[in-house]
Amino acid sequence: MSDTSLSGAAPPAASATPVAQAIKGGRKLTTVYVYEAPVRLWHWVNALSIVVLCITGYFIGSPFPTLSGEASAHYLMGTIRFVHFAAGYILAVGFLGRIIWAFFGNKYSRELFTFPFWRKSFWRGFFVEIKWYAFLKPRPLKFVGHNPLAQVFMFFVMVLGLAFMIVTGFALYSEGTGPGSWQDKLFGWVLPLLGGSMQVHTLHHLGMWVIILFVIIHVYSVIREDIMSRQTMVSAITNGHRTFRDDDPE
Amino acid sequence: MALETFYEVMRRQGITRRSFLKYCSLTAAALGLGPEFAPQIAEAMETKPRTPVLWLHGLECTCCSESFIRSAHPLAKDVVLSMISLDYDDTLMASAGHQAEAILDEVMEKYKGNYILAVEGNPPLNEDGMYCIIGGKPFVDQLKKVAKDAKAIISWGSCASYGCVQAARPNPTRATPVHEVIFDKPIIKVPGCPPIAEVMTGVITYMLTFDRLPDLDRQGRPKMFYSQRIHDKCYRRPHFDAGQYVESFDDEGARKGYCLYKVGCKGPTTYNACSTVRWNDGVSFPIQAGHGCIGCSEDGFWDKGSWYARLADLKGSGFGVEANADQVGLIAAGAVGAGVAVHAAVSALKRAQHKNTDNGADNSATGGEK
Missing domain, CATH: 3.40.50.700 (NADH:ubiquinone oxidoreductase-like, 20kDa subunit)
Known part of the structure; x- marks a missing residue:
């Protein structure tokens, strides 16, 4: 897990003087390589797929105004659905690849899939972050990977939420590919389990909104953290290196 | 016998x-x-x-x-x-x-x-x-x-x-x-x-x-x-793929026999043989008569909301009388968006405030680094 303190060795009480000295002797910025190339690639492919899926998905549920002329002259809904399915496949393959990468990547690559509720330090960081977001704490902690609050969101929306969308998505897709198709064999059981096709459509739709909420919060907090926290955000997921703005412990 | x-x-x-x-x-x-x-x-x-x-x-x-x-x-x-x-x-x-x-x-x-x-x-x-x-x-x-x-x-x-x-x-x-x-x-x-x-x-x-x-x-x-949905074998399916829908029951699209998806046809979520076998000696079936499928062969079709809406309503889940997923989602997105805006404003204020005091501290500690 991401550790809360980078220079954990230094006792917090003695921090004031060495920092002042460090600053006096020129600014030293600690940089850690956090997000390896596959993780970055996945992030942006995933983000793009989600945008495409949300837009096309919305227009499958609420189609454009009717087109005039012969049906043979258009294939609008067909195209929208095709793009949705293609993006869905890309998202699903990316998700699988991301899971596989968690076995090979650095320790931060596994962070997404863990929710270390048994760790005291996790909950400490979690509540400090909540206080930071509630303006009750003037300064947040430092984190190499995700902060615990972000990790909770990531785990429940990006791992469990995306898994739910992939499973329900393929279950709905199997309605078109028909009984006996691999989609039906792997995911068809979901339809009766969740109360039928109509219900699964609605849940899949609600899932979209949960992800949209996540995206709003994610983009906002990333920008905010990039400006106000003690480490970089946007550049970290672009070039993989996270830079810290100070060398204070804690 | x-x-x-x-x-x-x-x-x-x-x-x-x-x-x-x-x-x-x-x-x-x-x-x-x-x-x-x-x-x-x-x-x-x-x-x-x-x-x-x-x-x-x-x-x-x-x-x-x-x-x-x-x-x-x-x-x-x-x-x-x-x-x-x-x-x-x-x-x-x-x-x-x-x-x-x-x-x-x-x-x-x-x-x-x-x-x-x-x-x-x-x-x-x-x-x-x-x-x-x-x-x-x-x-x-x-x-x-x-x-x-x-x-x-x-x-x-x-x-x-x-x-x-x-x-x-x-x-x-x-x-x-x-x-x-x-x-x-x-x-x-x-x-x-x-x-x-x-x-x-x-x-x-x-x-x-x-x-x-x-x-x-x-x-x-x-x-x-x-094994197939009404939708899969519906003779109006080409209009669905083309993007031609009945917007209301008395419009031009209704007269031309466009797809009834937008007026809540449950064909896409209903498994039955109506669109192939049809009814009354193969004379017709609901969609052919100009009305969407109501999904009568699906589990719990009475409790899945209006027969004229695409999304199941969520009143059983505590979301008001006629709320559907889109309404709930839009309201939630609006609330979160507003929350984010307010939070951003407060953050900016706090930061400005903090900067002032910080600068004061910095000045004394580092000898006016700016």
Whole structure:
């Protein structure tokens, strides 16, 4: 897990003087390589797929105004659905690849899939972050990977939420590919389990909104953290290196 | 009652052999079997002793029976039906009262383990089943009694298969589908409100002639009739793919026969054979008549919201009277967006405030680094 303190060795009480000295002797910025190339690639492919899926998905549920002329002259809904399915496949393959990468990547690559509720330090960081977001704490902690609050969101929306969308998505897709198709064999059981096709459509739709909420919060907090926290955000997921703005412990 | 074959019964009913063979090939076609199966059906019907069908009625509206007796095949109507009414169907048979109940006992005794039980409607379980009394006893008792020695059970219609209207929220009588009362028998669900007549006679004919259950899907429905959605075989499907929809029931699109998706057609979520077999001798089906499918053969279709809306409503989940996923989502997104905006504003203020004090501190510590 991401550790809360980078220079954990230094006792917090003695921090004031060495920092002042460090600053006096020129600014030293600690940089850690956090997000390896596959993780970055996945992030942006995933983000793009989600945008495409949300837009096309919305227009499958609420189609454009009717087109005039012969049906043979258009294939609008067909195209929208095709793009949705293609993006869905890309998202699903990316998700699988991301899971596989968690076995090979650095320790931060596994962070997404863990929710270390048994760790005291996790909950400490979690509540400090909540206080930071509630303006009750003037300064947040430092984190190499995700902060615990972000990790909770990531785990429940990006791992469990995306898994739910992939499973329900393929279950709905199997309605078109028909009984006996691999989609039906792997995911068809979901339809009766969740109360039928109509219900699964609605849940899949609600899932979209949960992800949209996540995206709003994610983009906002990333920008905010990039400006106000003690480490970089946007550049970290672009070039993989996270830079810290100070060398204070804690 | 000697063990006569189907063919003998048919001949007794005045059916010619020519008509009989026509029926066999039509049935083979209806069941999705190749032409080589027609002689097989004929042979089975000529040689096999007929299997009695006992048809019980629980909480129901008799729409299944009404549909069944309108089967397009005259032979299915005359023969299969008369064979059934020979045994037990309290709506259609001539006898009544104790005499009728005696027939039930007699068939159960004589064909023990060898008759098919067809159930129309379902048993209510509240108040010890007192909401549906047959022959002085709760229907659930009769159902359990007859099911005990049945070879297989057919759940006719959405009532027996899923509960249908009497099981809709709040289900005051606790109407319960057959498969939640009987656990030890194979159950074939033939949902629909009502099911299509040819589907009903097709399922019975298949079971009687081949002496086995049709292939069933995950939900226990015969694959031959319920493996595709109405949408998949709908003749208006090209308009769906093209993006041509009826926007309201009196518009140009409605007159031109565009897709009914936007006015809430449940074809895309409903498994049935309406768009292929159609109704009333293949005359039409709801979508052809210009009205969207209401999804009557789907589990819990009464509780999934308006028949004219694309999304199931969420009132059962505590989201107000008519809220759907989009409304809930939009409101949530709006609330979160507003929250984010306020949070961003406060953050900016705090930062500005903080910077001022920070700068003061910095100045003293670093000698005016800026």
